[in-house]
Amino acid sequence: MALLEVNDLCIQFGGLRAVDDFNLNIEQGELYGLIGPNGAGKTTVFNLLTGVYRPTEGQILLDGKNITGHKTAEINRDGIARTFQNIRLFSKMSVLDNVKVALQDRYHYNTLTGILHLGSYKKLEKEMDAEAMEILSVFGMDKDAELLSSNLPYGQQRKLEIARAMATKPKLLLLDEPAAGMNPNETAELMDTISLIRDKYKMTILLIEHDMKLVSGICEKLTVLNFGRVLAQGNTKDVLSDPEVIKAYLGDE
Amino acid sequence: MTKMKDNKLSFLKKKENVTYAIVIAVWIIMEILLKAGVVSSHLSGLLVPMCYYAIVAVGLNLCVGILGELSLGHAGFMCIGAFFSAAFSQIFKDSLPGGLRFFLALVIGIAFSALFGFLIGIPVLRLNGDYLAIVTLAFGEIIKNILNSLYLGLDSKGFHFSLTSMLELGMEPDGKTLINGAMGVTGTPRDANFTIAIFLLIVSLIVVQNLINSRDGRAIMSIRDNRIAAESIGINVTKYKMLAFTMSAAIAGMAGVLFSHNISTLQATGQYFGYNVSIMILVYVVLGGIGSIRGSVIAAAVLYLLPELLRGLNKYRMLIYSIVLIVVMIINWAPAVLDKRQELMMKFRKGNRKNGTA
Numbered sequence A: 001m002a003l004l005e006v007n008d009l010c011i012q013f014g015g016l017r018a019v020d021d022f023n024l025n026i027e028q029g030e031l032y033g034l035i036g037p038n039g040a041g042k043t044t045v046f047n048l049l050t051g052v053y054r055p056t057e058g059q060i061l062l063d064g065k066n067i068t069g070h071k072t073a074e075i076n077r078d079g080i081a082r083t084f085q086n087i088r089l090f091s092k093m094s095v096l097d098n099v100k101v102a103l104q105d106r107y108h109y110n111t112l113t114g115i116l117h118l119g120s121y122k123k124l125e126k127e128m129d130a131e132a133m134e135i136l137s138v139f140g141m142d143k144d145a146e147l148l149s150s151n152l153p154y155g156q157q158r159k160l161e162i163a164r165a166m167a168t169k170p171k172l173l174l175l176d177e178p179a180a181g182m183n184p185n186e187t188a189e190l191m192d193t194i195s196l197i198r199d200k201y202k203m204t205i206l207l208i209e210h211d212m213k214l215v216s217g218i219c220e221k222l223t224v225l226n227f228g229r230v231l232a233q234g235n236t237k238d239v240l241s242d243p244e245v246i247k248a249y250l251g252d253e
Numbered sequence B: 001m002t003k004m005k006d007n008k009l010s011f012l013k014k015k016e017n018v019t020y021a022i023v024i025a026v027w028i029i030m031e032i033l034l035k036a037g038v039v040s041s042h043l044s045g046l047l048v049p050m051c052y053y054a055i056v057a058v059g060l061n062l063c064v065g066i067l068g069e070l071s072l073g074h075a076g077f078m079c080i081g082a083f084f085s086a087a088f089s090q091i092f093k094d095s096l097p098g099g100l101r102f103f104l105a106l107v108i109g110i111a112f113s114a115l116f117g118f119l120i121g122i123p124v125l126r127l128n129g130d131y132l133a134i135v136t137l138a139f140g141e142i143i144k145n146i147l148n149s150l151y152l153g154l155d156s157k158g159f160h161f162s163l164t165s166m167l168e169l170g171m172e173p174d175g176k177t178l179i180n181g182a183m184g185v186t187g188t189p190r191d192a193n194f195t196i197a198i199f200l201l202i203v204s205l206i207v208v209q210n211l212i213n214s215r216d217g218r219a220i221m222s223i224r225d226n227r228i229a230a231e232s233i234g235i236n237v238t239k240y241k242m243l244a245f246t247m248s249a250a251i252a253g254m255a256g257v258l259f260s261h262n263i264s265t266l267q268a269t270g271q272y273f274g275y276n277v278s279i280m281i282l283v284y285v286v287l288g289g290i291g292s293i294r295g296s297v298i299a300a301a302v303l304y305l306l307p308e309l310l311r312g313l314n315k316y317r318m319l320i321y322s323i324v325l326i327v328v329m330i331i332n333w334a335p336a337v338l339d340k341r342q343e344l345m346m347k348f349r350k351g352n353r354k355n356g357t358a
């Protein structure tokens, strides 16, 4: 059984079918790429998968469970975490707190305990600190834990978004143009980070990317979107040599 | 992560503790001055109001600075806390000892303002957008006007209320008048004093500052910083907005209880509970620094006392007040000044660290 199974997904904005008849199967542990020209509907697919938009038609199954129509927060608890094309960090919170807030579903204490700082407060906060620091150190950001997240350099902000998503212990990680706006050094570092997550956490990843070097370097399978429809789907090598794909997407670069 | 348990100043390392220290220092100094009899009766009468405005500013900052939602109706929540608690104290004026009665009045005042906050929050906080400001503005005015024309009495048959006149209540001759329309509540026992007010200010500070440093507080701030990202990591946005707003209203209600138990006649006039008061409290919060709890306390205290103390200087009073507003604004908002402050703070911290380990 595929980890993610998307059947005939469709969403309409007014007269525009931004995503139409979209099908996708991702197996556990795969690193899957979603590519296509600007405005093809890639981000919209992510928004559909994470419940930001409700599909007009179609079905989304995660680990065999139907999550179609669930709210965004529920879907995260179901096991999908994501990053955003335009960085969305908690900008007035510290780097550490950005990760801690993502952990808190697994560390329960009630409001009264939180207000009084009594009972399990100290113990659980300590455990959260420890886990958050561990995650940050995987991303090489533990030394910046006390910084305000908005004071991080751009590349680090993108990384922190991934760290935050990982802190929710997802089954599937969605990365929306993680290399956008990065210089070649940062991109190379990001590729290492992504490989690291895969190896360390056996994470299944679906990523949107424009950087062809990155895509062909790390993705095992690809889906190409064009005008909201699937143009090609399959192993990276086959898809990238498909003449249709070259014409529609790579040709106009 | 550096351990400094042996350092005497380590208590002040946490910025929250500095706030408590400032409040307690002000209390000690004022108590000494009061005992020494050098405080004018004018100033001593301002001390409890100074505290309740500081409390309501702390409560409003929870809503504006921590949750990131604008409220223009906090005077309304104060009004609810004031009236419900005063009515309660009327009923038990002669049958309960002062301390217990005030404690229960506090519980009642806080509970009712929290309830109203909750009820307003249910429809409004589900929406994304600046609807809260307009709804709370209307709420504050409606509450003030209703309480201005509300008649409430209690006799052996129970509560009676009317919105037109005392007579309409049809009370037994020995019934108690609790709220008498525009005349308000008269003869509320004066159970509040400066020490109690300081104590409640510290309670509100502990609640809000501890909340900020907890699981719920982080969730609330994450919604403020980016709602969509907060949802994407599993935060229940509506729940935490409701929590923060209800608590904010409850704290304003607590300030209201102090208000009504510090004067003998409580009336729902615009001077005390109108939208202009809500905006004045917002000014305290904004000038103290949005999200800075300590800033709210200091700004509320200074900006409340100043115009009152300047009454003697009739002509120049508003001029001086305006200048102070501008100066505070620069201190708390100008980027250059903020950087400088940050630098000084770092130096101070480093200095302490050296002292501590040497």
Ligand SMILES: Nc1ncnc2c1ncn2[C@@H]1O[C@H](COP(=O)(O)OP(=O)(O)O)[C@@H](O)[C@H]1O
Binding pocket: A013, A016, A018, A036, A037, A038, A039, A040, A041, A042, A043, A044, A045
């Ligand atoms: N909320 C929305 N309302 C209307 N149109 C939208 C909305 N979201 C996306 N679209 C449209 O859907 C199309 C696909 O957008 P998007 O998914 O962002 O593309 P990309 O592949 O570049 O990520 C675009 O034409 C965009 O204008």
Ligand SMILES: [Mg+2]
Binding pocket: A042, A043, A044, A085
């Ligand atoms: Mg996009």
